[in-house]
Amino acid sequence: MGNENSSTASASTNYAANDYPGARNRRNNQPPPIVQTAPLTNGINRPPRLITAPGAYSIAGTQKNRNNNDTVSYTITVPRGVKPNHQFPVSAGGVQLMVTCPPNVKPGDRIVVLFSRSTSRTHSNELRYTTTVPPGIRPGDQFSVVINNKQVNVTCPPGARPGAQIRIRLPEAPQNSPVPPHQTFEVTVPYGVQPGQPFALIANGQRVMVHCPYDARPGQKIRFKVPIQLSESELKSFNIKYEQEGWVRCVGTDLKFHWARHENKDEGTGKIDDSNDKMSQGKFMQKSSAFVRRIIAAKSGKTEIEYMKAEEVSLEAAIPQLNINFQTLSKMSTGSFKMKVDWFHTQCESLRVPWEEEHQRIRIRRENLLEDSMMAFHGITTYQMRERFRFEFIHEPGEDAGGIAREWFCLVSEQLFNPNFALFQYSSINQMCMQINPSSGIANAEHLQFFHFAGRLIGKALFEGQLVVAHLARPLYKHLLAWPIMFSDLEHVDKFRHDSLLKMMKMDDVSICQVDFTVTDEILGHHKTVELIPNGDKVQVTNENLSEYMELVLKHRTLNQIKEQLGCFMSGFYEVIPEALLTIFDFQEIELLLCGLPVIDLEDWKENTSYSGLLDSEGNDHQVSIWFWEVLEEFESDQKARVLQFVTGTSGVPSQGFSVLQGNDGNIRKFTINGVNLQQGKFPRAHTCFNRIDLPIYTNKQDLKQHLALAIQLECTGFGLE
Numbered sequence: 001m002g003n004e005n006s007s008t009a010s011a012s013t014n015y016a017a018n019d020y021p022g023a024r025n026r027r028n029n030q031p032p033p034i035v036q037t038a039p040l041t042n043g044i045n046r047p048p049r050l051i052t053a054p055g056a057y058s059i060a061g062t063q064k065n066r067n068n069n070d071t072v073s074y075t076i077t078v079p080r081g082v083k084p085n086h087q088f089p090v091s092a093g094g095v096q097l098m099v100t101c102p103p104n105v106k107p108g109d110r111i112v113v114l115f116s117r118s119t120s121r122t123h124s125n126e127l128r129y130t131t132t133v134p135p136g137i138r139p140g141d142q143f144s145v146v147i148n149n150k151q152v153n154v155t156c157p158p159g160a161r162p163g164a165q166i167r168i169r170l171p172e173a174p175q176n177s178p179v180p181p182h183q184t185f186e187v188t189v190p191y192g193v194q195p196g197q198p199f200a201l202i203a204n205g206q207r208v209m210v211h212c213p214y215d216a217r218p219g220q221k222i223r224f225k226v227p228i229q230l231s232e233s234e235l236k237s238f239n240i241k242y243e244q245e246g247w248v249r250c251v252g253t254d255l256k257f258h259w260a261r262h263e264n265k266d267e268g269t270g271k272i273d274d275s276n277d278k279m280s281q282g283k284f285m286q287k288s289s290a291f292v293r294r295i296i297a298a299k300s301g302k303t304e305i306e307y308m309k310a311e312e313v314s315l316e317a318a319i320p321q322l323n324i325n326f327q328t329l330s331k332m333s334t335g336s337f338k339m340k341v342d343w344f345h346t347q348c349e350s351l352r353v354p355w356e357e358e359h360q361r362i363r364i365r366r367e368n369l370l371e372d373s374m375m376a377f378h379g380i381t382t383y384q385m386r387e388r389f390r391f392e393f394i395h396e397p398g399e400d401a402g403g404i405a406r407e408w409f410c411l412v413s414e415q416l417f418n419p420n421f422a423l424f425q426y427s428s429i430n431q432m433c434m435q436i437n438p439s440s441g442i443a444n445a446e447h448l449q450f451f452h453f454a455g456r457l458i459g460k461a462l463f464e465g466q467l468v469v470a471h472l473a474r475p476l477y478k479h480l481l482a483w484p485i486m487f488s489d490l491e492h493v494d495k496f497r498h499d500s501l502l503k504m505m506k507m508d509d510v511s512i513c514q515v516d517f518t519v520t521d522e523i524l525g526h527h528k529t530v531e532l533i534p535n536g537d538k539v540q541v542t543n544e545n546l547s548e549y550m551e552l553v554l555k556h557r558t559l560n561q562i563k564e565q566l567g568c569f570m571s572g573f574y575e576v577i578p579e580a581l582l583t584i585f586d587f588q589e590i591e592l593l594l595c596g597l598p599v600i601d602l603e604d605w606k607e608n609t610s611y612s613g614l615l616d617s618e619g620n621d622h623q624v625s626i627w628f629w630e631v632l633e634e635f636e637s638d639q640k641a642r643v644l645q646f647v648t649g650t651s652g653v654p655s656q657g658f659s660v661l662q663g664n665d666g667n668i669r670k671f672t673i674n675g676v677n678l679q680q681g682k683f684p685r686a687h688t689c690f691n692r693i694d695l696p697i698y699t700n701k702q703d704l705k706q707h708l709a710l711a712i713q714l715e716c717t718g719f720g721l722e
Contacts, residue, residue: 054363054364054365054368054372054375054376054394055362055363055372055375055376055379059358059359059360059361076090076099076110076111076112076113076356077108077109077110077356078101078105078106078107078108078109078110078111079107079157079158079159079160080107080108080158080159081107081139081158081159082101082107082158082159083101084101084102084103084104084105085100085101085103086100086101086158087099087100087101088101088157088158088159089157089166089167090113099113107159130165130166130167130168130321130322130323130350131145131154131165131166131168131323132163132164132165132166133156133160133161133162133163133164133166134162135162135163136162137156137162138156139156139157139158139159139160140155140156140158141155141156142154142155142156143156145168145323152168154166154168165350186221186222186223187210187221187222187223188219188220188221188222189212189216189217189218189219189220189221189222190218191218191219192218193212193218194212195212195213195215195216195217197212197311210222210252210253247259247260247261247290247310247484248260248261249583251317251326251330252314254314255317255318255325255326256314256315256316256317256326257314257315257316257317257326257583258311258313258314258315259290259292259310259311259313259484260311261288261290261310261311283547283548284547284548284550284551285547286487286505286550287486287487288486289309289486289487289551290309290310290484290485290486291307291308291309291310291484291485291554291555291559292307292308292309292310292313292482292483292484292485293305293306293307293308293479293482293485293559293566294306294307294308294313295567295570295574302567302568302571303567303568303570303571304563304567305559305563305566305567305570306559307485307555307559310484313482315482315579315580315583316579316580317329317580317583318580319347319578319580319581321351321578322347322350322351322578322581324347324580324581329580329583329584332584333583333584333585335584337589337592337638338638340584340585340589341593343584344462344581344584344585344593345465347581348462348463348464348465348577351386351463351578352386352387352388352463353383353384353386353387353388355387355388357387358384358387359387359388359389359390360380360384360387360388360389360390361389361390361392362376362389362390362391362392362408363376363392363394364376364391364392364393364394364408365393365394365395366393366394366396369411369412369415370412370415370416370421370450373408373412373453374446374449374450374453377453377456377457378449378453382575385456385459385460385463385575385576386463386576389405389460389464390405391404391405391408392404405464405466406466406467409457409461409466409467409468410467410468410469412457413457413461413468413469413470414469414470416450416453416454416457416470417434417454417468417469417470419434419437421444422437422439422440422443422444422447423436423437423440423444423447423450423451423454423565424436424437424440424470425437427473427474427492427493427649428491428492428493428494428495428496429491429492429495429649429688429689430473430492430648430649430650430688432471432650432652432654433471433472433473433474433492433649433650433652434470434471434472434473434476435472435473435475435476435492435493436451436476436562436565436566436569437565438521438523438561438562438565439523439524440565441564442523442524443524447565448564448565448568449568451565451566451568451569451572452568452569452571452572453572454569454572455568455569455570455571455572455573455574455575456572456573456575456576457572458573458594459572459573459574459575459576459577460576461594462576462577462593462594463576463577467594467595467596468594468595469595470595471591471595471650471651471652472591472594473492473493474489474492474587474649475489475492475493475558477587477588477590477591478587479566479570480570480573480582480587480590481582481583481585481586481587481590482579483586483587485554485558485559487501487550487554489554489558490553490554490557490558491689492649493557493558494557495689497519497553497557501550501553504541504546505546505550509543510541510542510543510546511540511541511542511543513541514540515540515541515549516536516537516538516539516540516541517531517532517533517536517537517539517541517549517552518530518531518532518536518537519532519553519556519557521561530556530561532549532552532553532556533552588642588645588651591645591650591651592638592641592642592651595651595652597637597638597641597651598641598644598651598652598653599653600637600640600641600644600653601657601658602629602632602633602640604657604658604659605632605658605671606620606629607658608657608658608659608661608670608671609658609670609671609672609673610670610671610672610673611625611672611673611674611675612672612673612674612675612692613674613675613676613694614675614676614677614697615673615674615675615695616675622675624675624695624697624698624704625673627698627701627704627705628673628695628704628708630701631701631704631705631708634705635709639709639712642712642713643708643712645712646684646686646693646711646712647671647686647688647691647692647693648661648671648688648691649688658670658671661691669690669691670691671691671692672690672691672692672693673692673693673695674692674693674694674695675695675696675697676694676695676696676697677696677697678696678697678698678699680694680696681696682696682703682707683696683707683710683711684696684707684708684711
């Protein structure tokens with residue numbers, strides 16, 4: 001790299017990038033006068049000034065040319081391997097330009113490039129992608145990439161090495177572009193699938209969802225088409241088979257993600273087992289019906305959310321700016337947790353705005369931490385949220401090299417998610433997890449701004465690889481990932497209503513309860529009656545409409561009463577993280593990614609464990625108990641955390657250790673291993689309200705390890721484990 005000092009440069013010539021992409025010459029290792037300390041601005045062009053007030057201040061990578069409002073200057077470093085009069089690519093204002101290296105300039109020197117603001121407009125009809133230079137490619141060599149079903153030849157720019165990320169620009173496809181070719185496949189309609197119902201297939205390792213034609217029946221062969229996205233050799237290797245039961249995310253023929261449900265089948269009869277679900281087909285099913293939130297961009301600018309049936313939802317399965325499609329996302333979703341995290345952070349780095357282009361300086365007062373932080377983030381644009389932030393506590397010495405940022409994320413998340421601040425409240429079954437407080441607007445008039453800030457905070461933490469101290473309730477993680485919300489999720493939000501509805505299902509005559517289509521919400525000690533349907537106070541719940549009542553209660557408690565807050569929260573979150581990028585994770589992994597892998601003391605865990613059932617008499621001396629702790633010792637850190645999630649509902653460990661582990665009622669409930677007969681089922685079962693795991697009495701350690709590992713892996717999928 002060339003040396004820099006503050007002395008003035010000799011006379012030079014300026015070139016506008018839109019007519020000649022040149023640069024201002026730098027001689028004798030002296031920068032031009034324009035390259036000096038960059039002024040700090042608050043998102044607006046202002047003259048340099050001393051920064052003393054709290055807020056977010058944009059620090060431009062270069063001094064902007066104020067003599068010509070239509071011209072912007074950028075300071076860049078000449079890459080290695082570039083010679084005078086050679087061209088090399090730069091990214092300026094989100095637009096990729098080719099710059100000609102001026103005479104008497106060598107690699108490592110810094111030069112100033114001027115380009116017109118209108119340049120960005122001239123490229124408005126172009127699409128930009130990021131790709132990786134393949135192994136064996138040298139500067140000047142060409143290599144091919146596939147973008148939107150088209151093979152494109154790319155020339156490796158000077159200074160780029162194999163493995164480096166480079167940006168390419170393509171003209172936007174015309175509106176009347178031809179429809180991509182399709183490939184036809186044939187499959188037999190599985191047993192139990194009704195006309196019009198979707199069912200999942202595995203095609204070349206990718207889940208594909210197909211709708212059964214209305215004139216087709218189980219056992220009949222049907223044909224369907226899939227757009228060709230693969231090579232001919234890959235298409236020939238398609239191996240289609242029927243997916244197993246449970247909610248499955250798969251790729252539809254529209255190349256988007258969909259959810260499909262397939263019920264448990266009795267091994268003896270081969271029929272769908274719905275014996276535990278009294279609701280008739282077409283109505284709300286307690287064990288199988290699910291809803292996924294859909295985000296709507298309203299004309300007012302606010303984010304609105306509504307529920308759709310899980311099987312009717314389509315989700316984006318591509319990230320164009322990263323040149324990532326459904327194949328990459330599906331493949332990564334099957335990797336190890338560490339592999340997913342590394343890949344995720346690599347993609348975030350590809351989305352990051354270069355430090356040289358602009359970064360943010362966040363100044364806050366420690367005594368006014370939340371308000372200063374919220375107002376600072378409020379002045380930052382969506383584009384700037386992917387810049388690097390440097391935090392500073394006013395009147396405190398210290399340069400942010402990472403430590404101050406970690407402290408800021410910890411302190412702000414601790415205060416923001418504190419129930420005393422009234423934005424969030426405890427989950428109804430776990431006081432270590434937080435859910436949105438429906439009454440937040442009464443306690444805080446600016447609650448929606450704070451929810452938007454909370455979403456940005458969580459998104460920025462994921463983007464930067466920082467940790468927060470707040471564990472969220474399961475339905476909130478599911479909303480972020482667009483996972484199906486089922487009746488069982490109601491327990492995390494309102495255990496009382498969840499249990500009451502289960503009791504009503506077991507009654508012969510529900511009408512004797514004298515329940516109508518209303519719910520009562522508690523708001524700061526006061527009760528408010530909400531009608532679930534028009535004139536709901538006049539409609540009694542009966543056996544015939546119980547399913548409708550259960551569906552409406554689920555929708556009200558998990559979405560409708562927190563719509564505004566959730567909309568602002570998710571809007572802020574997705575301003576940082578592309579929604580499709582999260583599809584590689586399940587909701588348990590998101591908690592581990594956001595809160596970090598817990599530091600688990602196995603000895604403390606073991607000493608504060610109770611035993612019941614078939615393990616009651618021998619306790620930790622029983623051979624199965626010994627195997628259990630040996631298996632945990634062998635598990636990786638993320639697997640240990642998943643076992644804790646599986647049994648307690650969260651990966652969080654109390655600061656005082658396992659001796660103060662709480663149940664849903666706030667009382668101390670120790671981790672409990674309940675021994676059960678192997679004939680009751682091969683898989684462990686969890687009771688998160690009581691921190692209890694039902695562990696079959698296995699005959700060998702390998703069986704225990706295999707079934708426990710599978711249980712904690714599949715628990716989040718909704719698959720039956722019978």
